[in-house]
Amino acid sequence: xxxxxxxxxxxxxxxxxxxxxxxxxxxxxxxxxxxxxxxxxxxxxxxxxxxxxxxxxxxxxxxxxxxxxxxxxxxxxxxxxxxxxxxxxxxxxxxxxxxxxxxxxxxxxxxx
Amino acid sequence: xxxxxxxxxxxxxxxxxxxxxxxxxxxxxxxxxxxxxxxxxxxxxxxxxxxxxxxxxxxxxxxxxxxxxxxxxxxxxxxxxxxxxxxxxxxxxxxxxxxxxxxxxxxxxxxxxxxxxxxxxxxxxxxxxxxxxxxxxxxxxxxxxxxxxxxxxxxxxxxxxxxxxxxxxxxxxxxxxxxxxxxxxxxxxxxxxxxxxxxxxxxxxxxxxxxxxxxxxxxxxxxx
Numbered sequence: 001x002x003x004x005x006x007x008x009x010x011x012x013x014x015x016x017x018x019x020x021x022x023x024x025x026x027x028x029x030x031x032x033x034x035x036x037x038x039x040x041x042x043x044x045x046x047x048x049x050x051x052x053x054x055x056x057x058x059x060x061x062x063x064x065x066x067x068x069x070x071x072x073x074x075x076x077x078x079x080x081x082x083x084x085x086x087x088x089x090x091x092x093x094x095x096x097x098x099x100x101x102x103x104x105x106x107x108x109x110x111x112x
Numbered sequence: 113x114x115x116x117x118x119x120x121x122x123x124x125x126x127x128x129x130x131x132x133x134x135x136x137x138x139x140x141x142x143x144x145x146x147x148x149x150x151x152x153x154x155x156x157x158x159x160x161x162x163x164x165x166x167x168x169x170x171x172x173x174x175x176x177x178x179x180x181x182x183x184x185x186x187x188x189x190x191x192x193x194x195x196x197x198x199x200x201x202x203x204x205x206x207x208x209x210x211x212x213x214x215x216x217x218x219x220x221x222x223x224x225x226x227x228x229x230x231x232x233x234x235x236x237x238x239x240x241x242x243x244x245x246x247x248x249x250x251x252x253x254x255x256x257x258x259x260x261x262x263x264x265x266x267x268x269x270x271x272x273x274x275x276x277x278x279x280x281x282x283x284x285x286x287x288x289x290x291x292x293x294x295x296x297x298x299x300x301x302x303x304x305x306x307x308x309x310x311x312x313x314x315x316x317x318x319x320x321x322x323x324x325x326x327x328x329x330x331x332x333x334x335x336x
Contacts (some may be wrong), residue, residue, distance in 0.1 A: 008140045010167055015157050015174045016147035022178045024188035024204035031193045031200060042319040044177040045287040047216050050180055051275040053307045054209060058268040059295065065264025073274040076265060083269050087276025093115040096273035097266060104265055 041070035055080070113235030115273070116210040117242045119266035120151070124243050124258055126264070127154045128250020134162035138251060145247035149240060150208065152177050154247075176303040183311060184212040191219040195229060203229070206236030213274045282325060287318025 001009075059080040083100030090096070117318035123146075136158065144154050152175040160170045184207055192200050215232040222228050249256070257263050279285050291314025298306035 004135070005137065005140065007167060008136055008161060009143065011157055011170050012140065012143045012147055014167065014171045015153055016149075018171060019148055019150055019153055019178045019181070022175065023181045023185055023207040024201065025182050026189045026207055027200050027204050030186065030189035035190060036271070038319070040190060041322060042315050043187045043190065043239060044220065045310070045315040045318035046183050046276065047213060048278050048284050048287045048318065049291040050183060050209075050307075050311045051213055051271045051278075052288040053295045053310040054180075055268045055271045055275065056292045056295045057299070057307070076268075079265070079326060080268060080272060083272045084311040086281060087273045093270065093273040096140060096276065097119070097269050097312045098324050100269040100272065101262075101265065102201060104262055108262065 075104055075111060078107055079104035113211070113214050113231075113238060116214050116235075116270050117239050119270040120210065120239070120243065121246055121266075122263040123244025123267055125250035125255055125257065127151055128247035128252075129255050130155055130158045130162075130250075131247070132251045132254075134158050136161075138248075141251045142244065142248065146240075146244055148174075149205070149243065150174075150178060150181075151243075162211075173303050176305060176308075179308045180209075180311060181207060183308075183315075184209075184216075187216055188212070188219070191225055191228065194225065199229065199233070202233060203236075205232060206240060208236070208239060210270065211236045211239055213271060217274075217278070248258050283318045283321035286321040287314040290314050290317035 059076045060074070078099050082103045083096050084098045086092075087096040116254065127145060128141060131144060131154070136144065144157065148154055148157065156177060157170055157174055160173060184285070185204065188207065192203060211232060214235060215228065218227045218231060219225065279288055291310045294313040295306050295310035298309055300306075300308065
């Protein structure tokens with residue numbers, strides 16, 4: 001195996017192990033412990049806060065320069081807003097995906 | 113979980129294309145996608161490897177990007193207490209943005225933790241197998257989906273579909289709005305730390321809002 005190949009396998013196992021340990025961390029630390037009530041309450045907001053923090057940059061980021069966020073000319077923020085309203089009222093993955101992609105294609109066709 | 117898997121098709125393809133572009137062997141590309149099992153870590157690792165970054169830099173960067181998984185780990189912990197260690201280890205390995213987002217509401221709502229766990233593990237395995245197929249398709253066939261279709265937009269849409277129904281109470285809205293503002297304001301942080309920090313800010317704001325609303329409600333009861 002070449003040096004580059006050996007380095008790549010070192011990356012695979014080191015990153016794989018680090019990722020697994022992060023994923024396992026609190027599951028093992030807290031699984032059979034009694035947690036303070038305030039912590040249990042705060043865990044309810046993990047999904048909401050993290051989903052938002054992941055979605056907003058994906059929707060606003062400029063392709064190729066993820067740190068630069070734009071509202072215009074960018075069809076994604078508007079399509080995402082429409083999808084959010086649909087998700088709120090329908091609670092449906094199918095409808096959200098369909099209206100979100102549909103809105104994006106229409107807006108892209110209208111602006112180019 | 114199936115729509116989540118479908119939304120990942122374009123992302124998986126890109127990961128495979130990237131691995132081929134930096135000259136990874138087929139087995140190494142499969143190793144990256146199967147062992148690391150994280151699209152964002154795979155893309156980062158391959159790109160940093162491509163520009164010749166040192167091993168320590170690559171591992172540290174991928175570790176920081178993966179820190180959000182620690183928060184999912186904490187949110188899963190109270191539901192996995194009663195299960196044997198091998199199930200907890202398997203759950204940890206299969207813990208991804210998609211699997212967590214699609215099943216955490218089920219864990220919180222249902223008293224039947226066994227059913228919620230089997231949903232999580234079953235869905236996680238489907239995602240894992242699908243992910244390997246997609247990265248390999250990307251590696252060998254290239255990006256078969258035209259970029260003009262913007263199919264990568266299905267990933268945020270999936271998250272929006274899971275997020276929308278959760279925004280029914282004031283503390284939940286406070287958590288989302290504060291996280292959204294924070295992630296934009298902090299966009300200049302290195303290694304995409306803005307995502308983890310914004311998550312922590314959102315969680316703290318939501319919890320605080322819940323406590324304040326509760327205090328206000330009990331104060332009103334005292335007046336009556």
